[in-house]
Amino acid sequence: MNNISNILQKEKLEKTDIITLLNLDKEQAKILFEKSSEIKQNNVGNKVYYRGLIELSNICKKDCFYCGIRKSNKNVSRYELTDKDVLDAAKYSYDNKFGSIVLQGGERTDKKFTDRITYLLEEIKKLSNGKLGVTLSLGEQTDQIYKQWKEAGAHRYLLRIEESNKDLYKKLHPNNNLHSFETRINVLKSIQNAGYQTGTGVMIGLPFQTVENLADDLLFFLNFNIDMVGMGPYIEHEDTPLYKYKNELWHLNDRFFMSLKMVAILRIIMPKINIAATTAMQSIDPIGREKAIKIGANVLMPNVTPGIVRKNYLLYENKPCIDENADDCLDCLKTRLKLVNAEFAENEWGDSKHFFIRTNKK
Ligand code: 5AD
Ligand code: FES
Numbered sequence: 001m002n003n004i005s006n007i008l009q010k011e012k013l014e015k016t017d018i019i020t021l022l023n024l025d026k027e028q029a030k031i032l033f034e035k036s037s038e039i040k041q042n043n044v045g046n047k048v049y050y051r052g053l054i055e056l057s058n059i060c061k062k063d064c065f066y067c068g069i070r071k072s073n074k075n076v077s078r079y080e081l082t083d084k085d086v087l088d089a090a091k092y093s094y095d096n097k098f099g100s101i102v103l104q105g106g107e108r109t110d111k112k113f114t115d116r117i118t119y120l121l122e123e124i125k126k127l128s129n130g131k132l133g134v135t136l137s138l139g140e141q142t143d144q145i146y147k148q149w150k151e152a153g154a155h156r157y158l159l160r161i162e163e164s165n166k167d168l169y170k171k172l173h174p175n176n177n178l179h180s181f182e183t184r185i186n187v188l189k190s191i192q193n194a195g196y197q198t199g200t201g202v203m204i205g206l207p208f209q210t211v212e213n214l215a216d217d218l219l220f221f222l223n224f225n226i227d228m229v230g231m232g233p234y235i236e237h238e239d240t241p242l243y244k245y246k247n248e249l250w251h252l253n254d255r256f257f258m259s260l261k262m263v264a265i266l267r268i269i270m271p272k273i274n275i276a277a278t279t280a281m282q283s284i285d286p287i288g289r290e291k292a293i294k295i296g297a298n299v300l301m302p303n304v305t306p307g308i309v310r311k312n313y314l315l316y317e318n319k320p321c322i323d324e325n326a327d328d329c330l331d332c333l334k335t336r337l338k339l340v341n342a343e344f345a346e347n348e349w350g351d352s353k354h355f356f357i358r359t360n361k362k
Contacts, residue, residue, distance in 0.1 A: 004028055008035045013269055018215040021265050022258065029261060033295040036264035043271035044298050048342045049350025051135060052093030052101040052304035056081050060106025062139070063174050064162070066203065068237040069106055075239050083120065085306045090124045090132060093304055096330060097346040100133030102158070102301055107139030114145050121152035133349035135199070140187045146194040156351075157191045158199035158230060159184075163206065164220035165213050172206065172242070188224070197355040199228030199274070204262055205255030206234045207245035214262060222269055227352035228299070229266060229273060232280030233259050256284040260295060267296030272353040274299050287336065294340040299350065302333065 004024065007017045008031065021032055040046075057080040058069040069076055081089075086103070093101045103120070117138065124132055135156035136149060146157070163169045166181045173179035192198045202217045221229055233255035236246045250258070259281055266275060277297035281288035289300060334344050 004031050008032065008268070013265070015212075015215050015219060018218055018265055018269075019211055022211050022214055022261055024261065026257070029257075029264075032261065032264050036267045036296045037294060039271050040267050040296050040298065044274075044353065046342050047298065047345040047348070047350070048293055048337055049100070049274070049299050049345050049348060050093075050098040051299065051301045051350075052089060052096075052098045053301040054081070054086055054089045054093075054101055054103050055303070055305045056086060056103055056105035056138075057108075058106050059108060061109070062107050062178060064179065065172050065174070065241040066206065066234060066237070068239060070240060073239045081306065083116075083123070086120055087123055087127060089304045089306055091127055094128045094132045098132075098302075098304075099345065099348045099350055100135060100156075101304070102135040102137055103154075104137035104158075109139075109141060109145075114141070114148070118148055118152045121149060121154055125153040131347070133351075140183065143190050143194065146191060146196070150194055150196060155197060155349075156199065156228065157194075157196040158201070158228070159188050159191060160201040160203075160230065161185070161188065161217075161220065163202055163209065163213065164217045168206070168208055168213055171208055192225075197227045197352050199230060200224070200226050201229050201231040201276075201278075203234040203280075204231060204259045205250045207242055207248060209234075214258070218262065218266055218269060221266065221273075225354075225358055226270075227273055227355040227358065228276070229270075230276035230278050230299075230301075231259065231262060232278035233284055235280055235283060252284050256281060256288060260291060263292050263296045270354065272357060274350065274352040274354075276301060279303070290336050290340045290342075293337065293342050298342075300333070302330070 007013065007020060010017065024032055058076060059078050059080060060069050060071055063070045063072050090101055101124070103117070121134060124134060133156070134154045135158060136154045137158040139159065161184060163172060169181040188198065188200060200221065204214065233252070236243050236249065249255070263275055275297040276299040277289035277292035279301070281292050285291065337344055
């Protein structure tokens with residue numbers, strides 16, 4: 001225990017320290033979590049920023065080996081939301097005081113798609129008098145497109161590195177130009193250079209991944225000077241090539257626990273960034289997101305994709321919390337946040353403080 005306290009008192013954590021922390025058991029991790037909660041309170045406070053997550057479409061030109069909506073998966077029925085669906089979901093987020101939204105979708109680079117996003121951004125700005133913040137999560141695009149979308153009103157961009165170790169990245173992706181590790185890094189850099197608050201992230205508990213890889217992932221975020229991170233457990237999907245390794249994976253609970261430790265250590269080494277409590281954490285533990293918030297995360301991304309939106313609206317009319325999507329029932333979310341001493345930040349963009357320090361804007 002003494003050893004852990006010594007590590008946590010250090011000014012700067014070395015890779016070996018991070019590995020030690022990642023290997024802590026449940027009892028030992030309590031000290032880590034106490035420290036990360038304290039650092040969170042002192043640096044970003046107890047506010048939780050909401051982003052209404054709008055999943056535009058699951059049509060994707062990529063074929064990542066872990067992903068359920070990969071191009072080669074023929075068992076998925078592909079959809080694309082209409083403009084009205086997207087704008088309604090944005091309006092729903094605005095009316096519910098979320099402050100901002102995330103437009104996420106499978107990767108596409110055709111002009112019809114990129115122009116449509118520009119159009120949607122302009123309309124979202126109109127419907128909210130410029131008040132709704134917009135984060136994009138639409139994969140690898142050209143510098144020109146990043147610029148175009150920024151001018152149309154987007155100000156944050158998420159592109160997960162997925163795994164910062166090149167050799168492991170290669171094992172998780174097809175070996176072709178569309179899935180190049182070098183491109184991924186370069187594109188993340190372009191996003192940063194285009195002036196976006198830049199977010200990235202990794203999956204935790206992937207086949208072949210080691211604790212050392214995870215320590216490197218955390219150092220990657222630090223060295224890249226990243227503003228926001230979303231990371232969560234890898235969850236195997238039956239219709240993907242990686243499914244065959246399912247018996248070699250860490251137990252789901254261990255992947256979850258490792259994700260919590262990743263969030264806590266990240267909060268310690270990057271005190272002022274935004275860290276999301278991800279849905280993947282919630283899918284393993286019903287109060288997974290709240291646990292992540294307690295020990296370091298400060299962003300929640302409730303899914304407001306239509307269908308779910310309608311169910312949530314119905315929840316207000318009927319008995320709350322009996323629906324299968326009750327986890328995102330807004331009243332419940334707010335009550336549950338109070339249990340972990342956190343508070344829903346109404347109508348705030350919730351920008352990354354780290355971004356302003358990095359760019360000397362504040
Ligand atoms: N398990 C967990 N996360 C996944 N993602 C894709 N497939 C999986 C999976 N099987 C994550 C990727 C991607 C994000 C949108 O979803 O990190 O960037
Ligand atoms: Fe979905 Fe790459 S195909 S993350």
